[in-house]
Amino acid sequence: MTNRIQRPRRVLTSIVLSTVLVGGLASCSGDASIEKFCDENAALEEGMEEADPTDAQAGMESLRGVLDKANDIDAPEEIKADWDTMLEGMERFVAVFDDVDMNDQAAVVAASEEAVAALGDGEFEKASQNVNDFSDKNCTEESASPSE
Numbered sequence: 001m002t003n004r005i006q007r008p009r010r011v012l013t014s015i016v017l018s019t020v021l022v023g024g025l026a027s028c029s030g031d032a033s034i035e036k037f038c039d040e041n042a043a044l045e046e047g048m049e050e051a052d053p054t055d056a057q058a059g060m061e062s063l064r065g066v067l068d069k070a071n072d073i074d075a076p077e078e079i080k081a082d083w084d085t086m087l088e089g090m091e092r093f094v095a096v097f098d099d100v101d102m103n104d105q106a107a108v109v110a111a112s113e114e115a116v117a118a119l120g121d122g123e124f125e126k127a128s129q130n131v132n133d134f135s136d137k138n139c140t141e142e143s144a145s146p147s148e
Helices: 004-018 032-050 058-069 076-093 105-119 120-138
Strands: none
Touching: 032 058, 032 120, 058 076, 076 105, 076 120
């Protein structure tokens, strides 16, 4: 039973980390709007690192806060449509949990399955991959280090 209960928490964490928080971003090379985009994404990641992965309620509150901040990010034109599609998917994901008692483990499991299904469309997956690819190409940890 413990595995069934822990699974939704792992699902929530892995979805968030692999989609909205385009992992490990620190800075970008190239034009200022891309650099700003990368910097703002790095700040999103820091916001999620503070969440306790064993506390589903706190995790959802943290995710909602990160999603609010993500909606304020002005994505570069190259990925604006994908960014918007990805955020819309994450909004659907989070909305599933709006009326769920996060202390009710059976309800969390059921909602997790529904939330993952809400992301299951090909558009969300493709948009997430496009954002990740763009970030991998344009945002690097090395460019954040000051040159000596």
